[in-house]
Amino acid sequence: MSEVLQRLFASAPTNDLPIHSLELQATSFGVIRICSGFDDVTAGIEGGEMVAFEACALGVSLPERSVKGRQDLQFQLDNITGQSLEVVETAFEAGEKVKVIYRVYTASYLDEPGERPLEMTAVSVKANALRVNVVASFNDLVNAAWPTDRYTPDFAPGLQYFS
Template sequence: MTILERLFASSGTEVIIPTLEITCDAWSEPILLCNGYEDQTCITEDARTLTFVASGIQVALPKRDTSGTQSLRFAIDNVTGQAQSLIDQALEAEEIIRMTFRHYVSSDLSAPAENPLKFVIRDGAMEGSVLQINATFFDMINVAWPRNFYTPEFAPGLKYL
């Protein structure tokens, strides 16, 4: 039984802390948020030490159907408007926005309690002081086919055609 399964089954003094790391090539630094009232300094799976800013985060799981999309809807309290302005900046630069969702346990912030989930943000909208984000697990639409590009560097014989 994992620590998260134990916490879901019977609570105690430990608390599950969900965190979001939102990154984009157009930004100088990522947006780091955690659910709760206190900022959390955590160590990621690749040994980076990050300080997540306290915020209100809600996650709506996808409906179970045969549509083939696996999108989650995140609601983030965004009183200052910083996240909305950064997402608008990334959309104008036509850059991909990536998001990593991690769970930590309050007694052990040295590593995520389970493997992180990685998303690609599809769109975002501001509703009042809340930022609504739609994110997908796998970006099927932007996958190139065929996956290997046949260039002279990959296949040297092409330069003679």
Template sequence: MSILETVYASGGDVIIETLELSCPAWDAPILLCNGFEDHTCTDENGRSLTFTASGITVSLPKKDNSGDQSLAFAIDNVTGEAQARIDAAIESGERVALTYRPFLASDKSTPADPPYRMTVLSGSTQGAMLQIQAGFFDMLNTAWPRDKYTTNFAPGLKYL
């Protein structure tokens, strides 16, 4: 039984959900946590990260065989910082990576579960809220075979 399963079953501890959004176009990653106070936690690589308190909600992916493993979350975008960063990522054409880590309030020295590493797939702004979808590798919408047999890839096709 994992640490989080024990906390879900018996309670007694607070789970701090953290998000790390990073992109090569940004000078620093966006570090957010749920709640009303900032938390300094140590990630799985030993980095000490200070997560900014934010009004975020996280909807974890279902643990089933449906093939749709996406994480949805909303960021309070009152200051407009998140929207400005997303716009910079779109302009540069770079991939935005998301890392979700749950920590326990009693032990911030390591994540309570292994982190989820995903790619941001889409986002939309609704008033002062930024809704973002992130997901693992999309197996259902992946073409098979992956190599497209075009005349650039296989020049002999133009003679068929």
């Protein structure tokens, strides 16, 4: 965590706030960048490029820091216009992976994220008339099978003769 973000969380100044941002990437809709708050923000990402984040009613529930197998990032998007649901649901129906990148900035320092971004993959989406709830998850490395290649009759046809 950067010094700027540590200072913000430790002293809680009234003139500086954390700005949570999400970047959604899929081939069907390209890249969508949104941030919490009332004003659009131009902030720096990892490569030093300055990009625009659109202000949105955004709620984020961060994954806990533990050694559990699966850790989820849950977030809610405003769905008043219906655009959020349409975009995310189209990608899920097409079977695409929706990559989610979470970054946190401080209002006083937008040149780079306050800490290393979290990169996850969206695994489920639920919606109603007011909001879209999306759950994104890391790869579950703790419960992942190893080796990744499984010897089945489809992979190794000679196995069908063994019982």
